[in-house]
Amino acid sequence: MALLSQEIAEHVEQELADLAGPVRMVVFTQEVECEFCAETRQLVEEIAQLSDKLTAEVYDFVADKEKAEELGVDKIPAIAIIGQEDYRVRFYGIPSGYEFASLLHAIRTVAAGKPELSEETLKALAEMTVPVHMQVFVTPTCPYCPTSVVLAHQMAIASPLVRADMVEAMEFPQLAIKYQVMGVPRTVINETTYIEGAAPEHTVLEKLQEALKQA
Amino acid sequence: MKEQADQVYDLVILGGGPAGLTAAVYAGRAARSTLVLTGPLPGGQVATTQMVENFPGFPEGISGMELAQRMQAQAGHFGARMVVEPVTGVDLTHAPFTVQTHCDTYRSRTVIIATGAVPRRLGVPGEARFFGRGVSTCATCDGFFYKGKRVVVVGGGDSALDEGLFLTRFAREVVVVHRRDQLRAARVYQERAFANPKMRFVWDSVVEEILGEQTVSGVRVRNVKTGEAAVIEANGVFVYVGMTPGSRLFAGQVELDEQGYVVTDRRQHTSRPGIFAAGDVQSPDFRQVVVAAASGAMAALEADRFLADEVDR
Numbered sequence: 001m002a003l004l005s006q007e008i009a010e011h012v013e014q015e016l017a018d019l020a021g022p023v024r025m026v027v028f029t030q031e032v033e034c035e036f037c038a039e040t041r042q043l044v045e046e047i048a049q050l051s052d053k054l055t056a057e058v059y060d061f062v063a064d065k066e067k068a069e070e071l072g073v074d075k076i077p078a079i080a081i082i083g084q085e086d087y088r089v090r091f092y093g094i095p096s097g098y099e100f101a102s103l104l105h106a107i108r109t110v111a112a113g114k115p116e117l118s119e120e121t122l123k124a125l126a127e128m129t130v131p132v133h134m135q136v137f138v139t140p141t142c143p144y145c146p147t148s149v150v151l152a153h154q155m156a157i158a159s160p161l162v163r164a165d166m167v168e169a170m171e172f173p174q175l176a177i178k179y180q181v182m183g184v185p186r187t188v189i190n191e192t193t194y195i196e197g198a199a200p201e202h203t204v205l206e207k208l209q210e211a212l213k214q215a
Numbered sequence: 216m217k218e219q220a221d222q223v224y225d226l227v228i229l230g231g232g233p234a235g236l237t238a239a240v241y242a243g244r245a246a247r248s249t250l251v252l253t254g255p256l257p258g259g260q261v262a263t264t265q266m267v268e269n270f271p272g273f274p275e276g277i278s279g280m281e282l283a284q285r286m287q288a289q290a291g292h293f294g295a296r297m298v299v300e301p302v303t304g305v306d307l308t309h310a311p312f313t314v315q316t317h318c319d320t321y322r323s324r325t326v327i328i329a330t331g332a333v334p335r336r337l338g339v340p341g342e343a344r345f346f347g348r349g350v351s352t353c354a355t356c357d358g359f360f361y362k363g364k365r366v367v368v369v370g371g372g373d374s375a376l377d378e379g380l381f382l383t384r385f386a387r388e389v390v391v392v393h394r395r396d397q398l399r400a401a402r403v404y405q406e407r408a409f410a411n412p413k414m415r416f417v418w419d420s421v422v423e424e425i426l427g428e429q430t431v432s433g434v435r436v437r438n439v440k441t442g443e444a445a446v447i448e449a450n451g452v453f454v455y456v457g458m459t460p461g462s463r464l465f466a467g468q469v470e471l472d473e474q475g476y477v478v479t480d481r482r483q484h485t486s487r488p489g490i491f492a493a494g495d496v497q498s499p500d501f502r503q504v505v506v507a508a509a510s511g512a513m514a515a516l517e518a519d520r521f522l523a524d525e526v527d528r
Contacts (some may be wrong), residue, residue, distance in 0.1 A: 098280065118318040142356035143263045143280060147255050147299070170359050182430065182451070183347040183357045196347030198255050200301055202317050 003039065004046050015104050016051040020112035023054050026080040028061045028073050036171050040077035040094045047103075053111065072163065075172065079103075083110040087157040093168025097140025102149040102166060115158040121205050125159040130212050134164040135188045137181045144198040148185035151204055190214075223311045223322045224248045225526075226518050228295075229302050230329035230461075232259020233504045234494025234511035236286040238327050241515035243293025247522065250321060251290065252314065254301045258283025259331050260495070261504050265355060265381065270504050282504070302330070307468040307490050324526050325489045325518040328465060328477055329511060332458035332495040332502075337369065341425030342454075349431030350452045354378035358385045361451045367392055367434050369422050370455035376404035378453060383413040390447055392417045392436055417447065425452055460496045474499065483514040489525070491518055 004012065025044045029037040041058055048056035059067050061076045071080045072088070079091040081103075087110055095103040109115065115122070134152040138145035152164035169176040169184060179188050187195040187204070193211035195204060226242045228235045231253025242249040256262060264279030273282075291297065300316040311322040334352040336342055342350055351357040358381060366386045368379040371393035377400075379389045391408070396418045398405050408414050417436060424435040426446065433448040460475045470478040470486035476499060477492040479485055485492050491514040494507035 120318075139356055139359055141358075142353065143258075144256060144353065144356065176360070180348065180430070182349055182360045183351050183353075186347060200255060200317065 002046060003043050009046070009050060012047060012104065013050040016047075016054065016107060019051055019053040019108065021053065021084055023107050023111045024057055024080075024082045025054065025107070026057045026059065026071065026082060028059050028064075028068055028076045028078040028080075030061045030076060031063070034077070036094045036168075037077040039096075040079065043094065043096070044079060047107075054107070077171075081106045081110045083113055085113070087113070087153075088160075088163035089153045089156050090163070090165045092165055093171035094140075095166065095168075098143050098146050099138055099140055099149065099166060099168070102146040102153070105146070105150050106153050109154065109157055113157065115154040117154050117158055118201060121155075121201055122158055124205055124209065125155060125162065128159060128161050128212065130161065132159075132162045132208060132211065133190055134162065134208075135167050135175075135179070136165065137167050137169045137176065137179065137186045137188070138184050139169055142184045145185040147198040148187055148195075148204075151201060152187065155204075155208070223324060224250050225323070225522055226250070226325045226327065226515070227252065227312070227314050227321055227323035228327045228329055229305075229314065230254060230259065230331055230494065230496070231257045231287070231297065231299075232329060232331050232494060232507060233261055233283075233286060234331070234496075234507040234514075235259070235327065235329035236283075236290045237508040237511035238329060238493060238515035238518075239290035239295035239297075240286075240293055241512050242519065243290060243295045245515070245519045246294075247519060249295040250323070251295050251297045252302055252316060252321075253297055253299050254330070255299070257287060257297070257299055263353060263355065265377075267504060286508075302464060305464055305468065307465065307487055310489055312489065325491070325521055327483075327511070327514045327518060328462070328469070328485070328490065328492040328496055329494045329507075329514070330461035330464075330496045331507075332460050332499070334454065335457045335459045337422055337425075337454055337456060339422055339424055341427065341431075342452075345425055345427060345431050345452075348429075349427060349450065350425060350454065352454050354381045354453055357451070357453075358382050361386045363387050364450040365390065365448065366451040366453060367422070367447055367449045368453045368455065369393075370457070371395060371398040371400060372455065372457065373400045373404055375455035376400040376408045378455060379414060380404070380407055380411060382453065383411055386413065386451075388415060389413055390415050390417060390449065392420050392422055392434070392447070394421050394439060395419065420445075422452070458495065458499070458502070460499070462496055482517050483510055484517060489518075489521055 081089045156162045156164035189211040225247035261279040262283040268276040304315040306313045365388045420436040477497040493510035493514040
């Protein structure tokens with residue numbers, strides 16, 4: 001059974017019709033697939049059919065440990081969205097529900113390699129010297145969450161020092177507990193700084209700078 | 216994308232909910248250059264609604280997000296440009312009117328204010344401190360985190376019951392705290408709520424404080440009839456005590472009523488020529504997608520007429 005209905009597949013095909021460059025969707029699953037691992041892999045494979053610029057690559061988290069380490073993948077299911085270069089854009093857990101929009105957005109932006117951020121943000125990111133890890137916790141039923149995910153991914157595309165993950169809280173309850181996630185979106189920056197809710201770009205930038213001061 | 220310094224739009228629409236998007240469809244069809252500043256939640260409040268069962272033309276119902284996306288696609292189809300940015304400032308005192316976002320300044324001959332309404336907060340101790348850590352206004356977003364726990368829902372309207380019913384999928388018990396002895400919600404919600412064994416009601420009571428150390432441990436309520444205080448133990452508090460209009464930026468530039476709603480006439484004109492308003496920001500009376508859409512259409516038709524009368528000549 002296909003995950004994407006005919007109607008949705010056509011819509012996605014249109015959305016991805018003018019990709020600016022090739023994009024690889026690298027999926028990590030395992031031999032005996034967890035429920036969401038199987039669905040994540042299938043989702044990526046189905047999307048890859050909808051554009052000749054897209055390819056799906058499937059790896060085994062255990063057997064292909066080196067590949068996982070190379071891409072910084074530490075849990076599954078995982079998708080790395082890679083364009084001309086690896087912009088450190090990751091999805092942990094299945095990007096379904098509202099997060100499907102984040103996935104399509106990531107594919108389009110990675111294809112172009114050009115983040116849609118203000119000049120002020122781009123300048124601040126360019127001046128950074130310390131690595132930043134942004135983890136955006138979401139649920140698939142959260143309409144506010146894609147705003148935060150897209151923003152974090154844009155920042156990763158803009159700066160080689162930023163890596164940005166969507167983390168689906170329901171699939172990684174241990175992380176939700178670790179980071180005290182009781183509401184989404186919740187963005188964790190470098191383990192030290194938190195943003196509640198879908199904050200606008202300049203607020204996220206301020207929090208990022210705050211996190212760097214603590215480093 | 217940086218804005219062209221000399222670009223002046225025919226119409227800038229503030230807000231990307233049903234009112235703003237319907238206005239964009241009409242303005243686009245009238246071949247007016249149109250920009251929509253959607254804010255952080257494209258589609259507006261309806262995008263957070265699970266199922267819209269009362270929008271004509273969708274007999275099986277339609278998810279709020281899908282309805283919003285279809286409206287966006289329709290607006291885009293007729294040429295409206297959409298920018299996902301919140302408005303940070305406006306100058307509506309003289310034409311061309313200017314609208315600022317954090318990144319850009321836009322100029323326009325007419326403006327439609329369709330910024331909607333946002334959930335009202337309780338304004339009690341503990342609420343701000345625990346927001347996002349036990350206090351929420353989005354059950355569909357955060358319900359999962361209360362699996363097997365007890366939660367409090369504050370309010371007695373449609374949203375309180377609809378979201379409360381959603382929470383029963385996860386929570387062990389949903390305690391609805393309401394300030395009156397009967398609900399305001401539509402009959403269909405009331406029947407569903409009373410029939411649900413996980414829902415319990417605390418009548419005639421207001422929340423006075425949200426309690427907890429690191430996370431929420433409960434709420435302190437007071438019975439408005441007896442004055443008696445009590446503590447309800449709970450891990451989460453979902454607040455649905457009505458809405459407040461998103462009109463703060465317009466105060467002093469167009470007339471607002473005591474509650475902050477933008478005052479309009481029957482044709483959606485505000486107190487200032489060339490500035491129109493539509494949707495929940497100008498009326499607390501209905502809060503229906505179809506009503507917002509209708510007022511958006513009227514505002515756009517009037518903006519088009521204004522442009523034809525005042526500007527095109």
